[in-house]
Amino acid sequence: MSHINRRQRAGRNKEGVMNLKKLKWTPLFICMIAFAAFTSACGIQSEITIGTQTYTETKIIAEMYKALIEDQTDLKVDIIPDLASSSLVINAMKRNDVQMATLYTGEIFNNHFPISGTKDRDKVLKEAQDGFQEHFGFTWMNPLGFENTYAFTVRKDLAEANGYTKISDVKKDMGTMKLGVDTTWLERSTDGYPAFSKAYGIKFGQVFPMEISLVYSAVANEQVDIVLAYSTDSRLKAYQLQTLQDDQQFFPPYDASPVLRSDLLKKHPEIQDTIAPLIGHLDADTMISLNYQVDIEKKSEREVAIAYLKEQGLLKS
Amino acid sequence: MNAFWSFITDRYPDILRALQEHLVLSFSAVLLGTVIAVPIGILLVYNRVGWMNSIVFFITNLFQTVPSLALLAILIPLLGIGMKPAILALFLYSLMPILRNTYDGFHSVDKGVLNSARGMGYSTAQTILRIQLPLSLPYIMSGVRITTVYIISWATLASLIGAGGLGQLIVSGLGVNKPEMIFIGGIGAILLALVADGLLGLLEGWLSKHYHQTQTRDAAI
Numbered sequence: 001m002s003h004i005n006r007r008q009r010a011g012r013n014k015e016g017v018m019n020l021k022k023l024k025w026t027p028l029f030i031c032m033i034a035f036a037a038f039t040s041a042c043g044i045q046s047e048i049t050i051g052t053q054t055y056t057e058t059k060i061i062a063e064m065y066k067a068l069i070e071d072q073t074d075l076k077v078d079i080i081p082d083l084a085s086s087s088l089v090i091n092a093m094k095r096n097d098v099q100m101a102t103l104y105t106g107e108i109f110n111n112h113f114p115i116s117g118t119k120d121r122d123k124v125l126k127e128a129q130d131g132f133q134e135h136f137g138f139t140w141m142n143p144l145g146f147e148n149t150y151a152f153t154v155r156k157d158l159a160e161a162n163g164y165t166k167i168s169d170v171k172k173d174m175g176t177m178k179l180g181v182d183t184t185w186l187e188r189s190t191d192g193y194p195a196f197s198k199a200y201g202i203k204f205g206q207v208f209p210m211e212i213s214l215v216y217s218a219v220a221n222e223q224v225d226i227v228l229a230y231s232t233d234s235r236l237k238a239y240q241l242q243t244l245q246d247d248q249q250f251f252p253p254y255d256a257s258p259v260l261r262s263d264l265l266k267k268h269p270e271i272q273d274t275i276a277p278l279i280g281h282l283d284a285d286t287m288i289s290l291n292y293q294v295d296i297e298k299k300s301e302r303e304v305a306i307a308y309l310k311e312q313g314l315l316k317s
Numbered sequence: 318m319n320a321f322w323s324f325i326t327d328r329y330p331d332i333l334r335a336l337q338e339h340l341v342l343s344f345s346a347v348l349l350g351t352v353i354a355v356p357i358g359i360l361l362v363y364n365r366v367g368w369m370n371s372i373v374f375f376i377t378n379l380f381q382t383v384p385s386l387a388l389l390a391i392l393i394p395l396l397g398i399g400m401k402p403a404i405l406a407l408f409l410y411s412l413m414p415i416l417r418n419t420y421d422g423f424h425s426v427d428k429g430v431l432n433s434a435r436g437m438g439y440s441t442a443q444t445i446l447r448i449q450l451p452l453s454l455p456y457i458m459s460g461v462r463i464t465t466v467y468i469i470s471w472a473t474l475a476s477l478i479g480a481g482g483l484g485q486l487i488v489s490g491l492g493v494n495k496p497e498m499i500f501i502g503g504i505g506a507i508l509l510a511l512v513a514d515g516l517l518g519l520l521e522g523w524l525s526k527h528y529h530q531t532q533t534r535d536a537a538i
Contacts (some may be wrong), residue, residue: 183492
């Protein structure tokens, strides 16, 4: 038994062993490839990289930024989609791998810097603007005009059958209900599950934390009874879902804003002017219908973004 | 570092729960995979129809390469969410390496030994149980061990579809900007993989010793 080397994959005993002589050149090759990659990357590096979260709306807005900036300046813009969380986006911006993103004022509740804990819309915006400038050197522009907050959501038929209109209404059935949420919410301190349970006195029977894009089909297909959705998601409409009113006003504001590294703005102040037309221009209904075109009608984010900008007369070319 | 320890002390029930979920996910998948793939591998060895082997290998290769946990997202209406679909997906991942190693292990047994067995009047079943299985055990076990380590790392993706596990710590750590959660999820998976591999090594040692005894007993008879 012992003559067989057990660590080796079957059938690789003879030919699977690498010839050590061949290895001599490998480091040199790696260096060459790395050097080539490095130099070529430098040659075509774009000046601005926009990072987006995993959900559609941030991707559409990123395409709008890109279209506007490339339309009105000579700068080249790249987009890195699907960064797993807003904290990841912020860390990438800190490292200067990404210089721009769309973030929401409620982001301040994610342990970035000390906060007062207020849920007042204007105060939260001010705390975000001051805090991110002071601690990170980011310029947090004024809101685009819509909120994308958390919304408890049930199937319409379930809501009608049980007379659910506001969150407090589900308290009587909470023990038997299955909740689907994004993975982050359970951990959030100010506006997460523990604080929510305190405010409403609600604890659900079973909780399934999952990828946010999947909660909609999970509730529509009766895998769970109630989900914590993002309020601007078009699938709320498409899947016959009903959001419940936040009657305790528990959830903080989540106004979306463009956020950029301040040093980039110093170098290219014109960027701020190119995006300015979007500020205060996108309301929630607009955003929902744009999301709908991507998520339900399966158009590309870019085509939806450009069509919207053209329709609004914001693109010069 | 402080945040790290305080997280462990404050949240150890949650960490333990995540570990337990992760164990259940990986262990069920590997167990199912072994129970299914080893017999199929043996069947293939004795199967005389060449194209059937190719088809079975092709299918298991396919399972291995298709990112089934990602597919589960699309299959929610059919399979639902939580543990069961996640175990199913991980089980599909586990088939290929175990099957391949079983097959190769049986083929590695010396023809002379098989002929002697036939000469001594062993039936096919006896040959399989008393000769081929013990002799190919290192191969089969290496397949199981490799698979276990892979599955433990892949099971972190199960948190996408509400199956929990250590992946949940990692993903929510990313979400709320708590590096200590990401570390604990990641380190937990590493430790789990090492411990599982070690235990399987012990099992392998025990099995080969146990088999060795039966063989000498048989030989004495």
